[in-house]
Amino acid sequence: MASVRRFTCGPMLRFTILPRRIYYRMDKTYGTFCGKHCNLQICPACLSRQNNKHSPLNFQPINSAPLSTLSVTTSFSTSKQIQCRRRISTNHMKEAFTLQNSYKLIEEEFSTLTEDIKKLTSSDKLELQNIAHYHLDGHGKSIRPMTVMLMAKTCNYHHTYDDSSILHPQRVIAMISEMIHTASLIHDDVIDMSDIRRGKPTVKALWGERKAILAGNFILSQASSALANLQNEYVVTVISGVIEDLVKGEFMQLGSKEDENERFNHYLKKTFKKTASLIANSCKAVAILGNCCEDVIDIAYNYGRNIGLTFQLIDDILDFVSCDKIMGKPTTADLKLGLATAPVLFAAQEYPELHPMIMRRFSQIGDVRRARDLVAKSDGVTQARILAEQHAKEAVRMIQQLKTSSSQQALIHLVKFILDRKK
Incomplete structure (x- = not known):
């Protein structure tokens, strides 16, 4: 038998x-x-x-x-x-694994996460502290720390059959991931000259560019300090690479490839560095801290990579199909910033007149409106959705290789939530 x-x-x-x-x-x-x-x-x-x-x-x-x-x-x-x-x-x-129930699986470790981050980013300079805490208002979905904590539980169960706890260093990684993300939001709003984020004024709009940059740097410095205190050289190297990727991704976003065939690869590499690297390497770090084997570490990394790419592809789609009120920030913002995302790149295959617009970063009068109309007429959004679904399926395939547990099932459900999100 x-x-x-x-x-x-x-x-x-x-x-x-x-x-x-x-x-x-x-x-x-x-x-x-x-x-x-x-x-x-x-x-x-x-x-x-x-x-x-x-x-x-x-x-x-x-x-x-x-x-x-x-x-x-x-x-x-x-x-x-x-x-x-x-x-x-x-x-x-569907009922058993709603997003709210996913939070409940990590409620003990998650409930004080924001307050613990605030303690790490406290300062005797009250204004600096207020800026650092501005986005820690509990109104975000906290997808990144939740994903990292669920991955920690899943890896711990797979390794030891103990699904009841998250190790302290693994929880610190979840905090660090949220701190890096928050700092990147503050810096992005300066680079993109954005005045609205999550339905409220940005740090840059309230305190100015200089203080926004300094506050973002302060949060990153505190995250680096918490990382160093883990005293795990492997993990330090992994998470340090995230900050490197963020900077390189931002530089990649400033340029565009003349070769039409290279543009999509350029876009995907930039998307990984700016968005997916943080989730992928944070998931990898908690697997390392859980003393998992290399195969499980790779699974954790690839789940994070694919769910991160899915998240950004859906974000790029929503920039065309959603509205300002739902998104909490201006839509078609990418076009106005001169950025060609997946829907535009797919649309350009049907409407070649988009290529010169992409190269001049939609800088001429009427470019943004014309590009938006061409994307609406094309299959660009549909093709971008298909690509997002492919990465989502790969994320599910990855995590299903680990032993079944409530946290593993929550990670599977999380993929569907990201695919179906409206903001």
Whole structure:
């Protein structure tokens, strides 16, 4: 009898069929089994859907199973190629893994996160402290620290089967990720000359450019100090690379490639450095601090990388399809700044007249309006959405390679939340 050590009701079922490992994926052809049948567990919500006569599962409840689960037996013929294109339903998870419930999984560690960051960025210069705390008002979604904490729990469970706690150094990484993000927002608003952020005046608009730059630098210095106090050289190197990427990404944004074929690669590299690097390397850092193996560290990094790219692609789409009131900042801002994002680059494949506009950074009168109209007429937004979905699927594929836990499922749900977000 071949044994199955883990089972998830999600889109991918991971089996361990000794002496080989076989991965089951949604809408894919199943591999060949050497054993005759396998024991696994399934949740009551899935069990209630057993009315499908074509299901390859033969359900047999076992009295000794925990109340929350039921055991089933699945029979297969020896060396038989089994094809199953039945989509595995995850509708029952929608209630269980809302974003709010994801926060609840890390409530103990998350509840005082903002206050702890404020303590790290306190100063005897009251004005500097007020500027540093300005965006720490609790009105943001805090996607980055939440992702990092959920990844820490997922990695800890995968490594030790203990899903109950986040190590103190891992929580510090979550704080550092939010501090770096906050500093980058303050600096970005200076570079982009923005007056509105999250529906309220920017630091630059209230205190001026010089004080905004100094306050951003102050937050970064405090984040660097907290990082150094971890006394982990590997982690210091990883997180230090994030700040390097932010600067390089900003420089990449200042230019544009003349070669049309290189523009998209330039855009994706810039997007990684400016947005995805922070999430990817923060996830990598907590995996390192959890003493995970290199394979798990790579999984954590690639999940963060893909969810970060998804986040920015959706942000670029919303710049065209949302409105100022919903977004809390001006829309079509990228075009006004001379930036060609994914919807524009895809639209340029249909409307070549966009190419000279991209090169002159939409600087002539009427360029912004014309570019916006061409994007609306094209499949640019649709193609950008497809690309975002591809990165989202890759993020899910990555995290599903780790052992099933509530935090792992929350990370899967988080991908859907980012894909569906409206602001």
